[in-house]
Amino acid sequence: MLWVTVLSSLLALIGFGAAVCYGVPLAIRAAQVKRWNARGAGVLALTYDDGPDPTTTRAVLDLLDREQAPATFYLVGFRADQDPEVCDEIVSRGHELGTHTHRHKNAWRIGPLAEYKDAHRAYDSLSRWVDADAPYRPPFGKASLPTWLSMRLRGRPVDWWTIPAEDTKDRFPDPAEFAQRVVDSGGPVVLMHCHHQEPHRRAFVLSLTSALIEAARSRGIRLVTMSDLRASCR
Secondary structure, eight states: OHHHHHHHHHHHHHHHHHHHHHHHHHHHHHHHHHHHHHHOTTEEEEEEESOOOTTHHHHHHHHHHHHTOOOEEEEOHHHHHHOHHHHHHHHHTTOEEEEOOSSOOOHHHHOHHHHHHHHHHHHHHTTTTSOTTOOBOOGGGOOOHHHHHHHHHTTOOBOOOSEEOOTTSSOOOOHHHHHHHHHHHTOOEEEEESOOOSHHHHHHHHHHHHHHHHHHHHTTOEEEOHHHHHHHTO
């Protein structure tokens, strides 16, 4: 029947649209990771998502200060509204800031329009600390094509990572062994988080940060911000 044919065609069109909307950013992410792995030898970027957190973020900042190591923080807008003093500290201590949406929602679950609005809203809520062309990191590494395109048209880098620390889980590898795998693999961007209520996760992030800094310096690997990394990988 005609209506069956029309419905089937419509569903196929919707499926194709969804595949393009969410599949293209995945392909872009894979290409970015490949490029960083190929060109990022000799550098390591420590990155922290989901902050600010008055306890964990400050502990990370204190550690980075002691080690005189730079890092890049991707902040969530509503948390910055709650703890603006922590954002001030990140800036005053010389680290780089990017955005991580306002509400930290999974783009694949809320739809492209809601994701687009939330991603751009973060630049308003974080405008006190980030420039209009500050980098953007999608929560959970998921983005839609409209949001990715809109960020790039505004001159905003969209940053993923090469190695996740998996610090949001409850079982962790040995920090020293993990850090050694990182410097052995050459993956130059480590994803960690600086918003942990759980003491064991906070302790792992701090231990891993220390181990990564030690392992990198023992190999002569330079610790950099994401801006430095992007410049070196062009």
